[in-house]
Amino acid sequence: MKSKLFFYISLLLIHSGIALVVFILPFFSKIYAVIIPIIGFFYVYKTKNKNNEVLVVCAYLVGAEVLIRMTGGNINNEYIKFCVILFMLVGMAYSGFSVKSIFFWLFLLLLVPSILVTASTDDYGVDVKKYLVFNLSGPICLGVSAIYTFRRNVRFLDLQYMVVAMGLPIFTTAIYLFLYNPSVQDVIKSTQSNFETSGGFGPNQVSTVLGLGMFVFFTQLLLFSKSKILLVINGFIVLLISYRAIVTFSRGGVITGVVMIVVLLSILYFYSRAQIRQKFIYIFLLTGLMGIAVWSYTSAQTSGLIEKRYSNQDAAGRSKKDRLGGREAIMDIEFKTFMDNPILGVGAGMGKQVRKDKLGINVASHNEITRMLSEHGIFGLFGLLILFITPFILYIKNRQHLYFLSFYFFWLLTINHAAMRTAAPAFVYSLSLLLVQIRNQEKDINSLN
Template sequence: MKSKSLSYSSLILIHIIIALIIFVVPFLSKIYALLIPIFGFLIVVRNQNKNNEVLFVAAYLVGVEVFLRMTGGNFNNEYVKFLVMFFMLLGMFFSNFSISSFVYIILLLLLIPGILVTTAVENLDLDIKKALVFNLSGPFCLAIASIYTFKKRLLFSQLQNLLIAIGLPIVSTVAYLFLYNPSVKDVVRGTASNFETSGGFGPNQVSTILGLGMFVFFTQLILFSKSKLTILLNGVLFIFITYRGIVTFSRGGIITGAVMILALLFLLYYFSNSKGKGAFVLVFALTALMAVGIWGYSSMQTRGLIEKRYANQDAKGRVKKDRLGGREAIIDTDLKLFFENPITGIGAGMGKQLREESTGHASAAHNEISRMLSEHGLSGVFGLFILLLTPFVLYFNNKQHLYFLSFFVFWFLTINHAAMRIAAPAFIYALSLLSIQVKIPENDEKSID
């Protein structure tokens, strides 16, 4: 156990050092962005994906995406999504995929009518290629990742290692945030999302990945901390990540992370025996105590402004008219466009332009559900049914997937406040389709290995 703890601690330390090096020499972020897929490809090919190496490479890419973006490492906005798709396809080449996953091939086919509607538009001001890539890279990434993960068998311990692969670069992200903005108190002046506390990058996306990081290190803390060192390390990481997520003043990611944790605690409590349920009373109490402490410290550092942010107030305590930062108007416009074009929709990627014509503001969709309805029409409705129902159908026969509900919640809440700007919701959704075993059946041990 000591060697494992030391290895885990070393990995954490290495990722803190990565943040420090890139903070000092920003150009190295691009080198980092190149090395990850190169080494990932070599590892997958060398092992012929016998241990689902593509999942671990993709998980690491998902965790590092926001860090690369905030440090200028990404070569374009869709860089990580395309890499995730590439590694999932590479995994299919080596390991095949379940025939039952055809439902996600249907999802891809349902996107075609919206693409055809867009390509038929004659508008010199519209960059069709850019509009399609921006709006469809997320759904394509989700579908391809889901085809690979559909009913793929993993041990629960392997699933946790996937979460660690996501969490390690999130440690780099948090370390970078402390280097970029060591004093939150000095930069917080109002209740709007804060770019200074978000490393100079979009607070919504930073909050989203930190919310996921909250869940990763909370699971490490309560389920996989077997020594005092790992308890202390995971506890500190959970506290720091949660604190830095809160002070981005972007609520969506933190609320999502909190709901993921509650969903996990609910399932753990529900499936525990009477003795286990008694032990969970202590877990609930300690979790609540940590939450109160983190919130209290955040309030002190922001001089009470964080409470006003979550109460939807401005710095003077006045309640704001819209609760979702302008997203209500975008959703209303999307629904109006859907009812006007219920069969074909307005075309993939056309929402931004038509919203500008309707409202005078060229706002990109933050809600993937309303976007699918307005841009894809009836095909979007069928696509949403597939996305919403399929994971639950699989879960009924796979109750050992203790993270299922948390993963589904992350995808659903994230696409409702941040659409699919980053690869995380697509990949985490795909992880909800895995067939997870907590223990290896004695008569099937060889097939697992």
């Protein structure tokens, strides 16, 4: 027990140190980005992927993506997605894949027609390669990851190792944000998403990954804190990450993280024995107090502007007509584009040209659902149906997967406000397809006692 505690604390200290080094020596971010897959390949090669080590490596890469991108360590914007795809293929080479994953092979095939439409464009101003890579790297990452994880057996404890591997670099991201912007009060002047509190990077992506981090360390707090020291450490990290997520002033990731936590608590309550349910009163109370504390502190630090942000008001307290920051207009155009091109769509990435013609400015889609419809037509609709339905078919015989609904809602909510700009929604979706086994259900689920 003491050795595990020491190892966990050591990992947290190491990842705090990484944040400090990257802040002082920004070039280290590029080294960090290259070292992760190198060590990852050595790790997978050494273990022969006997316990799905590729998923641990991919989880770490996904957790580190936003930090690497905000500090200039990325080789290109799709670097982490390509790494995840490559590791999943390596995993398949070692451990194969289920023949029943045909649904996701079909999903990948459904992307082909839109590729052909884009490739056949006669608009010389269109960079076909760039359009295809930017818009299809996310769906392809999801499809390949899903093929590997579909019906793959893992222990619940091994799943938690993956979750923690994803959370450690997110913790690093939060520490880096404190170093980059130690005083929130000095930079918060309005209710708009704030780049200063987001490390100079996109608040939407930062909020998304921090929301995921909220869930990761909440699971550590709730299910794997068997000592007072761990309770204090994990509770502090949850509060720290939650605070940095809220002050990005980007609501999507925070709301998604809260939904994931609420869903997990509901699942645990539903599957617990009657005498255990009584103790959930204290858990709900503690969770509520933590939420009130971090919100109250944030409100004080932002002079009440955070309440106005979540009430959809400007700094003067006037209600905004647009509740989704301009996304309604984009979604409306994409729906109309689908209705005008219902069979093949306008082609992968070509929605950007349509939006530019309609709005007069270059604007990327924030919603993967409407983008799939407008750019892929009916093939995109069928692809979405596969993604929506397949996990629930699997879940019927996979009730020991305690994180299933949380993972599924992370994917669903994230693609609605941040599309698939990062690898996180694709990878987390694939984790919902694992067949999770809790060897000692009473001991593992009720370890919060």
